[in-house]
Amino acid sequence: MEVLWLLPLLVVPILFWTSTTFVFYFKKCFYVAYMMLLAMISIPMCIVKSGGRDIENMRIIRFMVRHVKYFLGLRFEISGWEHLQTGGPYVIISNHQSSIDVLGMMEVLPDRCTTIAKKELLWAGTVGMVCWLGGIVFINRKKTSDAKSVMTDTAKIMLHDKIRLWVFPEGTRNQKGDILPFKKGAFHLAVQAQAPIIPIVFSSYSNFYLRKEKEFKSGTITLKILPKIETKGLTSEDVSSLCDRSYDVMRSVFLEISGQTSQSNGPSNH
Ligand SMILES: CCCCC/C=C\C/C=C\CCCCCCCC(=O)SCCNC(=O)CCNC(=O)[C@H](O)C(C)(C)COP(=O)(O)OP(=O)(O)OC[C@H]1O[C@@H](n2cnc3c(N)ncnc32)[C@H](O)[C@@H]1OP(=O)(O)O
Numbered sequence: 001m002e003v004l005w006l007l008p009l010l011v012v013p014i015l016f017w018t019s020t021t022f023v024f025y026f027k028k029c030f031y032v033a034y035m036m037l038l039a040m041i042s043i044p045m046c047i048v049k050s051g052g053r054d055i056e057n058m059r060i061i062r063f064m065v066r067h068v069k070y071f072l073g074l075r076f077e078i079s080g081w082e083h084l085q086t087g088g089p090y091v092i093i094s095n096h097q098s099s100i101d102v103l104g105m106m107e108v109l110p111d112r113c114t115t116i117a118k119k120e121l122l123w124a125g126t127v128g129m130v131c132w133l134g135g136i137v138f139i140n141r142k143k144t145s146d147a148k149s150v151m152t153d154t155a156k157i158m159l160h161d162k163i164r165l166w167v168f169p170e171g172t173r174n175q176k177g178d179i180l181p182f183k184k185g186a187f188h189l190a191v192q193a194q195a196p197i198i199p200i201v202f203s204s205y206s207n208f209y210l211r212k213e214k215e216f217k218s219g220t221i222t223l224k225i226l227p228k229i230e231t232k233g234l235t236s237e238d239v240s241s242l243c244d245r246s247y248d249v250m251r252s253v254f255l256e257i258s259g260q261t262s263q264s265n266g267p268s269n270h
């Protein structure tokens with residue numbers, strides 16, 4: 001009878017070995033549950049260290065998240081570190097494929113850097129709470145005028161508090177094997193703060209993570225930090241061309257590091 005208790009210990013490894021769908025759901029559930037747990041542990045640490053919402057809490061979050069990749073069988077190959085050796089405020093822009101991006105983000109996140117996120121994330125339990133404590137700026141994507149005014153205020157805070165901002169200019173997650181046309185908020189922000197833009201490109205996850213096919217294998221993510229793009233002297237008139245330039249350089253690097261050749265990208269709103 002006691003042997004029955006051992007059954008799950010046998011069944012889980014067998015399913016892991018035989019079913020890619022099981023592995024997919026197992027890893028996804030593990031990821032969410034473990035991030036929730038890490039966030040729960042981090043909340044009191046952030047409160048004790050900073051007394052509340054403070055960008056310095058991102059150091060704790062970064063430290064807590066860095067090992068999660070090992071459990072998911074992921075490796076990062078990072079190049080271009082020298083481009084992050086820039087003092088003062090800047091805006092990092094990167095492509096956005098999945099919530100797994102958070103792991104790459106925490107590999108390279110500079111000090112005094114937080115991010116812009118959709119306001120719905122605030123309600124993601126302990127993860128939402130820790131994001132708030134880390135000074136993440138929440139925007140309402142459904143109310144463009146509100147989102148724009150939050151970003152304009154953020155440009156002022158960036159300069160005043162000497163902080164860096166990480167923005168996903170696609171504005172949503174995308175796993176279509178290409179980069180979506182960029183929204184313009186990140187570029188207005190950089191121009192308003194007269195701060196440089198540092199593009200970071202994540203290679204495609206399609207060789208290890210396929211949402212539709214329910215596959216989540218081990219894999220290596222290439223993360224390329226690109227040279228900064230200056231915005232000194234630019235005005236709102238230059239935002240469209242700045243956005244186009246950044247998109248072009250990031251897209252060609254994305255295709256190169258994802259082992260794809262350049263095709264014409266479908267829709268473009270810039
Ligand atoms: C310890 C355990 C821890 C566990 C947890 C682990 C980690 C937690 C910590 C960190 C993790 C954080 C991860 C968070 C990831 C979250 C990612 C997201 O949520 S992505 C979604 C949210 N982000 C964005 O949407 C940013 C990009 N969007 C924009 O910038 C948009 O432009 C916009 C501001 C939202 C407006 O949207 P819209 O669709 O209207 O975009 P357009 O670009 O077409 O703009 C329309 C129009 O407005 C002009 N515009 C835009 N912005 C501005 C501005 N700031 N000032 C002035 N004008 C602006 C733009 O030029 C357009 O006009 P025109 O066409 O005439 O040029």
Ligand SMILES: CCCCCCCC/C=C\CCCCCCCC(=O)OC[C@@H](O)COP(=O)(O)O
Pocket residue numbers: 031032033035036096098099100102118121123124125127171172173174
């Ligand atoms: C009790 C509430 C339960 C909520 C459970 C959800 C918790 C998520 C938990 C763990 C994942 C950790 C990573 C957190 C940050 C990732 C955020 C993210 O990637 O959001 C998606 C957003 O960029 C774009 O969203 P859309 O594709 O436009 O939509």
